[in-house]
Amino acid sequence: MAGFFHVGGGSPKMITDLGFWTLQALNALQLSMLLFLLSVGLTVIFGLMHFVNLAHGALYALGAYFAASVAAMWGYWAALLLAPVAVAGVGVLLYSGFIQRMRKSGPMAQVLVTFGLIFVLLDMTRIVWGDLPLAIEVPAMLGGRLAVLGVEYPTYRVFIIVLGLVVLGGLAFVLGRTQIGAMIRAGVDNDEMAACLGINVERLFFCVFCVGCALAGLAGVVAAPLLSVTPDMSLQILIPTLIVIVIGGLGSLKGAVAGSLIYGFVQTFGAVLAPQLSSVLIYALLAAVLVIKPVGLFPAKG
Amino acid sequence: MKTTTLAALGLATTIATTATAEDIKVGLLLPYSGVYAALGNEIDAGFELGLEQFGSETDATFEIVREDTEVKPPVALGKAKKLILQENVDVIAGIVSSGVLGAVRDMVHGAAVPLIVANAGNDGATGADCSPFITRMSFSNGQVNRPMGTWMYEQGVRKVYTLAPDYAAGRQMIDAFEATFTAAGGEIVGQDFTPFQKTQDFGPYLTHAKSSGADALYVFYAGGEAISFVKQYDSFGLKTELPLYGSGFLTSSLYVNAQGPAAEGVIAVSHYVPTIENDANAKFVDGFTANVGRAPSEFAVQGYDAARALIEATKAGATDRASLANALRQVTFDGPRGTLSIDPATNNIVQPIYTYETVARADGLTQKVLAQLPSEADPANGCVMDPVSH
Amino acid sequence: MLELNAVNSGYGETQVLYGMNVTAQPGRVLAILGRNGAGKSTTLKTIMGLLPTKSGTITFDGAPIAKRPFDIAKSGIAYVPETRDIFPSLSVRENLELASKRFGGGAWTIERVIDLFPRLGERMDNGGMQLSGGEQQMLAIARALLMNPRLLVLDEPTEGLAPIIVKLIHDKLQDLRREGLSMVLVEQNFGFATSLADDVVVVGKGQVVWSGSAAEIRADAETQHKWLGV
Numbered sequence: 017m018a019g020f021f022h023v024g025g026g027s028p029k030m031i032t033d034l035g036f037w038t039l040q041a042l043n044a045l046q047l048s049m050l051l052f053l054l055s056v057g058l059t060v061i062f063g064l065m066h067f068v069n070l071a072h073g074a075l076y077a078l079g080a081y082f083a084a085s086v087a088a089m090w091g092y093w094a095a096l097l098l099a100p101v102a103v104a105g106v107g108v109l110l111y112s113g114f115i116q117r118m119r120k121s122g123p124m125a126q127v128l129v130t131f132g133l134i135f136v137l138l139d140m141t142r143i144v145w146g147d148l149p150l151a152i153e154v155p156a157m158l159g160g161r162l163a164v165l166g167v168e169y170p171t172y173r174v175f176i177i178v179l180g181l182v183v184l185g186g187l188a189f190v191l192g193r194t195q196i197g198a199m200i201r202a203g204v205d206n207d208e209m210a211a212c213l214g215i216n217v218e219r220l221f222f223c224v225f226c227v228g229c230a231l232a233g234l235a236g237v238v239a240a241p242l243l244s245v246t247p248d249m250s251l252q253i254l255i256p257t258l259i260v261i262v263i264g265g266l267g268s269l270k271g272a273v274a275g276s277l278i279y280g281f282v283q284t285f286g287a288v289l290a291p292q293l294s295s296v297l298i299y300a301l302l303a304a305v306l307v308i309k310p311v312g313l314f315p316a317k318g
Numbered sequence: 319m320k321t322t323t324l325a326a327l328g329l330a331t332t333i334a335t336t337a338t339a340e341d342i343k344v345g346l347l348l349p350y351s352g353v354y355a356a357l358g359n360e361i362d363a364g365f366e367l368g369l370e371q372f373g374s375e376t377d378a379t380f381e382i383v384r385e386d387t388e389v390k391p392p393v394a395l396g397k398a399k400k401l402i403l404q405e406n407v408d409v410i411a412g413i414v415s416s417g418v419l420g421a422v423r424d425m426v427h428g429a430a431v432p433l434i435v436a437n438a439g440n441d442g443a444t445g446a447d448c449s450p451f452i453t454r455m456s457f458s459n460g461q462v463n464r465p466m467g468t469w470m471y472e473q474g475v476r477k478v479y480t481l482a483p484d485y486a487a488g489r490q491m492i493d494a495f496e497a498t499f500t501a502a503g504g505e506i507v508g509q510d511f512t513p514f515q516k517t518q519d520f521g522p523y524l525t526h527a528k529s530s531g532a533d534a535l536y537v538f539y540a541g542g543e544a545i546s547f548v549k550q551y552d553s554f555g556l557k558t559e560l561p562l563y564g565s566g567f568l569t570s571s572l573y574v575n576a577q578g579p580a581a582e583g584v585i586a587v588s589h590y591v592p593t594i595e596n597d598a599n600a601k602f603v604d605g606f607t608a609n610v611g612r613a614p615s616e617f618a619v620q621g622y623d624a625a626r627a628l629i630e631a632t633k634a635g636a637t638d639r640a641s642l643a644n645a646l647r648q649v650t651f652d653g654p655r656g657t658l659s660i661d662p663a664t665n666n667i668v669q670p671i672y673t674y675e676t677v678a679r680a681d682g683l684t685q686k687v688l689a690q691l692p693s694e695a696d697p698a699n700g701c702v703m704d705p706v707s708h
Numbered sequence: 709m710l711e712l713n714a715v716n717s718g719y720g721e722t723q724v725l726y727g728m729n730v731t732a733q734p735g736r737v738l739a740i741l742g743r744n745g746a747g748k749s750t751t752l753k754t755i756m757g758l759l760p761t762k763s764g765t766i767t768f769d770g771a772p773i774a775k776r777p778f779d780i781a782k783s784g785i786a787y788v789p790e791t792r793d794i795f796p797s798l799s800v801r802e803n804l805e806l807a808s809k810r811f812g813g814g815a816w817t818i819e820r821v822i823d824l825f826p827r828l829g830e831r832m833d834n835g836g837m838q839l840s841g842g843e844q845q846m847l848a849i850a851r852a853l854l855m856n857p858r859l860l861v862l863d864e865p866t867e868g869l870a871p872i873i874v875k876l877i878h879d880k881l882q883d884l885r886r887e888g889l890s891m892v893l894v895e896q897n898f899g900f901a902t903s904l905a906d907d908v909v910v911v912g913k914g915q916v917v918w919s920g921s922a923a924e925i926r927a928d929a930e931t932q933h934k935w936l937g938v
Contacts, residue, residue: 043521147356151576211777244545
């Protein structure tokens with residue numbers, strides 16, 4: 017008898033329940049913002065430097081590990097500030113050790129080296145922090161739940177959404193409205209011409225690279241209390257991030273936003289509406305984008 | 319029957335003690351790197367402790383050769399070949415992932431090398447794919463979850479929503495629970511299988527479960543997924559309206575401290591928790607804590623009992639591959655988990671199952687045993703093997 | 709002012725310039741003429757540091773020129789490339805400000821370049837890619853002027869433009885020349901180039917094959933025929 021109810025799909029009750037859909041939309045937004053923090057650094061670095069840094073996900077994992085160590089000593093807020101800085105520091109080492117000298121090598125060499133770096137960093141995290149997952153507690157201020165749009169939603173997730181929006185707003189302002197932003201866009205458009213206008217493109221790239229790394233670290237800190245901090249978190253996040261930037265289009269802020277939102281919503285609502293398809297849905301969408309618009313929805317260059 | 323066994327034992331002991339000490343070469347085939355490295359190390363530590371505490375009971379000496387499976391089936395197969403052909407081991411122990419077990423199964427079966435499985439729980443390994451050379455000292459997925467359906471119904475739970483990762487173990491665990499829960503009269507009001515190791519955000523599934531009208535949530539997650547899941551479950555404030563039950567790995571002592579207060583009140587079913595009260599467990603927990611600095615997990619006890627089973631087999635007179643395989647199928651002893659035996663029909667372990675609640679104590683989270691459920695042998699599940707020889 | 713002395717340069721393994729010797733005098737316009745592939749644009753890219761000098765020396769104001777393009781730009785050389793290279797993601801205003809905010813304090817201001825090219829004033833908030841070819845050329849020149857350069861380097865400023873725009877560009881560059889701005893001009897349009905230039909070099913196969921004044925080349929039908937195909 018009970019066998020008749022063994023279904024994964026929604027019952028009529030939840031489909032008419034507005035709160036259910038609000039919660040799912042918030043879930044989708046929360047996931048989108050987390051992915052946005054991660055993909056924006058990768059995509060801008062790519063747009064500016066034409067450099068495929070697959071180790072970006074490893075920096076996210078490092079951010080989470082740094083955060084776990086810092087939080088254990090001085091609490092979450094210190095981790096939120098310090099871990100991205102520490103990750104940017106690792107970015108500096110990566111830049112001077114590998115990336116600078118690989119700028120002119122082809123994408124294949126870059127992919128291979130940075131993919132290898134993932135495993136080097138993964139093993140380093142294992143050596144330093146061990147195999148057992150670590151965790152960070154949500155700070156008291158962000159514990160519990162908030163009433164948002166008529167539903168109760170975990171405060172920490174609201175915090176992720178707000179932080180994502182703040183970073184998005186900040187980046188949009190800097191990139192769109194300031195001289196530095198114009199320099200970065202000019203560098204993405206045409207680095208040689210930008211240099212001929214007296215812009216030290218290398219130094220600019222380096223700064224952007226560091227900011228991108230710091231954002232990856234920030235994503236790691238923010239994700240840590242939500243997830244578990246494990247050595248393989250870099251590999252787990254790599255594919256979603258790549259999907260985001262391929263759908264969104266390489267090199268543009270708009271693309272990172274669009275890609276993250278599409279991923280977040282497709283993944284979340286796919287899991288609810290078509291659970292059997294949820295793992296393939298996003299790949300199907302990726303394939304569709306690649307067929308219809310191979311450069312992605314909002315590429316940096318036309 | 320009993321007397322013949324005893325007589326055989328006695329005879330074997332006499333032979334063993336009179337013969338020159340036998341050296342048994344053991345291949346430990348475990349993941350020392352990759353996603354299950356923590357489990358590999360845990361099992362290894364348990365195995366070492368088993369030899370340390372019980373090695374003196376046998377005249378045999380043990381030489382250990384370690385190989386890293388990297389949790390990659392093709393790598394593991396290569397390492398198994400190396401252990402069997404090059405190292406010429408007498409017995410292999412270990413295997414964390416069922417994928418790895420599937421990959422090495424034909425190799426060990428064909429080479430007639432005894433394998434003591436110290437984790438991989440795939441039901442089929444002691445079902446249709448069973449082998450007289452493969453003895454499982456850990457658990458089977460169905461075995462751990464099966465008693466929970468009945469028990470939860472008895473506790474008054476009527477409507478359950480289930481969640482598990484979408485792979486063989488996830489499905490077997492949930493299916494075993496579902497079978498007994500619905501047989502008892504309970505109802506599964508919904509279930510999701512989440513993409514395995516690809517799901518970071520359980521929010522959508524938790525929201526779905528919340529609006530399903532279920533009395534409780536029954537889930538299987540392990541490792542990093544278990545930590546993420548329990549924390550996210552708690553963050554949605556579901557503890558009061560949708561109590562969380564799960565397969566024991568969910569709040570394993572290995573991971574529970576990373577889950578923190580979120581794990582408090584979760585009720586799970588397992589073949590082992592470090593707080594089981596018996597003398598054998600006290601000895602195990604003390605020894606493990608002294609060596610490793612924290613309480614052992616179910617993975618550690620599996621390694622410990624694998625070593626113990628090997629020692630018992632040598633005590634019964636086994637000296638080479640064939641005699642070890644045969645003796646391992648008849649092993650029985652009282653260990654930290656209670657009375658263990660091997661069901662010669664499947665070569666799977668028969669053991670009591672415990673339900674426990676994760677509770678907070680001054681020194682952190684611990685496991686409060688709620689009930690000990692009786693030992694039951696798994697159904698043969700398509701397993702056809704020659705009986706043991708005495 | 710700018711002197712190339714036995715410069716060898718090219719793209720990767722492909723050498724294009726073979727011992728290029730060119731001197732640009734302050735306050736004068738030097739036109740570099742030659743057929744397609746003779747090495748004219750390569751010369752300019754080498755000056756700007758976009759291509760490496762494999763051997764030979766380039767001096768600017770008597771000192772070796774900087775190595776990296778942005779240092780060269782800072783030393784006072786502004787470049788108007790053949791492809792104009794307007795930044796498509798930037799508005800006209802941002803394209804101009806990129807130069808003006810970094811090289812402010814000189815004679816050239818945004819107001820002044822708009823006086824020079826009033827069309828740009830109407831299109832300040834348009835995106836770089838929305839401009840016509842002529843407008844892009846005006847913007848590229850205006851952007852270069854906002855760097856307040858001591859030397860303006862122009863690569864084929866008339867290429868692909870309508871005759872009326874060519875005339876306009878010619879007149880504006882003539883104004884700049886009268887003001888005493890030093891320029892190096894690469895051009896295919898013989899009439900345009902020789903009416904602007906004071907000095908002319910003709911290059912062929914990566915070397916200077918002729919040099920003299922604009923008046924001389926205008927009168928030298930043989931050189932015109934042999935090296936320029938006029």
